Amino acid sequence: MAASRAAEAQKRDRAFWLRLKEEMVAAAPALGIDKIGVASPDPFVELKERLVRHRELGYESGFEEPDLDKRTNPALLFDEPRSIIAIAVAYPSKLKDPPVSEPGARRGILSRSAWGEDYHRVLNVRLERLAAWLAERVPEARGLSMVDTGALSDRAVAERAGIGWSGKNSLILTSEWGSWVYLGEMITNLPLPPDTPAEDGCGECTKCIDACPTGALVGPGQLNAQKCISFLTQTKGIVADEMMTKIGNRLYGCDTCQIVCPVNRGKDARHHPELLPDPEVAKPLLQPLLTLGNREFKERFGSSSAAWRGRKPIQRNALIGLGNFRDEAAVPDIARVLREDPRFELRATAAWALGRIGGEEAEAALREAAETDRDGEVVAAAGRALVALAQPDRRTARKSEQR
Incomplete structure (x- = not known):
């Protein structure tokens, strides 16, 4: 059955996959996704070189996937990947009527990425919706989703998929929401046409x-x-x-x-x-x-x-x-x-x-x-x-x- 499904998928022409991608982009807001793009599943060769140097300098946190090959080669995580779908969901950057810190009642602060519901759960729900949407249109669709804790670099995938550019602060910057976005991705067996990476928008700013x-x-x-x-x-x-x-x-x-x-x-x-x-x-x-x-x-x-x-x-x-x-x-x-x-x-x-x-x-x-x-x-x-x-x-x- 798997072989017949693969054969069926191969019969579809480029126009079909382009049309499916256009429909997916149009459906993204209804799925709770603010921005969506597609990256090729090719190995991230330059990223691996940077990660090797990063490790040599002792710059790692220890929270990352330790296997650099898995972090940079989608084929080691998913059988026959054809594309990677990247998503971004924007989050708030300002507190309305924030409580005041004063003597005897001092307050701390959580970073904005931790203000609402855990983004791992939020984005995984979005990716599940996206997977269901794809399966309705392509029954043989397969996918592997990950958010932050997966082996792949969310930022590298998002950059390749045109979600935004990699800023000097090591974060993805989007033209619409800046860096106030959560990132996630789905490796798929669908040959969706890739997007063009976004141009750098930082310029000389440091x-x-x-x-x-x-x-x-x-x-x-x-x-x-x-x-x-x-x-x-x-x-x-x-x-x-x-x-x-x-x-x-x-x-x-x-x-x-x-x-x-x-x-x-x-x-x-x-x-x-x-x-x-x-x-x-x-x-x-x-x-x-x-x-x-x-x-x-x-x-x-x-x-x-x-x-x-x-x-x-x-x-x-x-x-x-x-x-x-x-x-x-x-x-x-x-x-x-x-x-x-x-x-x-x-x-x-x-x-x-x-x-x-x-x-x-x-x-x-x-x-x-x-x-x-x-x-x-x-x-x-x-x-x-x-x-x-x-x-x-x-x-x-x-x-x-x-x-």
């Missing part, structure tokens, strides 16, 4: 590179993930002191390179209800996060892509945010984490935060931890915090703040 808080954008389109705040907020361990100061109040992800991008200016998609943000989830109060149990965390953040690493990174980042705000009202809650939390990563981060804030209560908690905590990293963090608090410039600054 605002994203210049604005990167940690210098993670080491060149146009080249990202050192190990220094990227978005990556750091998703790790589960202890973050280096100098990086914590740069994380600010970010709980998940970082949008700096997108916010400064001129192409993104004024673009705010709000036509997909499931992607509209709940302000109290997108910009939550920090102190209550410190005591969230697993059930509460899942109830509140479980529908967001920010939940994929669990509550520990979010709670650690909440401590970082409180430390960077230097709000003394948070000291009792942070000190409680330092004394009672069973996770050494959070205790060490709490020590750093208390060292940023200072004051008698903070110093007392740090001295207690330095003397009694059983984990060497926590003891070391408490020691560094106490040394920082003893610096003359810190004490002078605190007196000035209290006047």
